[in-house]
Amino acid sequence: MAYWLLKTEPDEYSIDDLRNEPSGHARWDGIRNYQARNLLRDEVSRGDEVLIYHSQCKPVGVVGCGEVTREAYPDPAQFDPENHYFDPKASPESPRWFCVDIRFKAAFPRTVQLAEIKREPSLADMVLLRQGRLSVQPVREAEWQHILAMAARSQ
């Protein structure tokens, strides 16, 4: 069992959108970065837990968590010319991009803001701080516990 952090822009897709999915789960698609793709395709497993991170908003930070319900499969959007994420170099025989399914577990009572995370010395090695642009990133168990503890207490 592993832990991950997944980024999303809440204007596009938020923790509330995930919570309100009628089917109870969502396709985490549109990943178009090779490093993130490789993690998604090769490392992320069913049952892994994910932190949901809101970027490009105020405030940015971790807002909740979920669970992986389906391991990597080809992202259908890459084959659809009408789709924003269409990739003319991808084909069903040799897909280039992958996605997973996740389900909502919890929305935190408050946002664990990036600014707070930066202030915690024991979180200084989080990939979030080291490699800010990666949209799928591994989280260590100690980091996971720490973030959850921060979410549970008032700031």
Added chain:
DNA sequence: GCCAACGTTGGC
């Protein structure tokens, strides 16, 4: 809106 960091593209 600005800027830093990083990724991608394409000429050579």
Added chain:
DNA sequence: GCCAACGTTGGC
């Protein structure tokens, strides 16, 4: 394979 130019991400 290198490098410049350009594009994207994402915090502030």
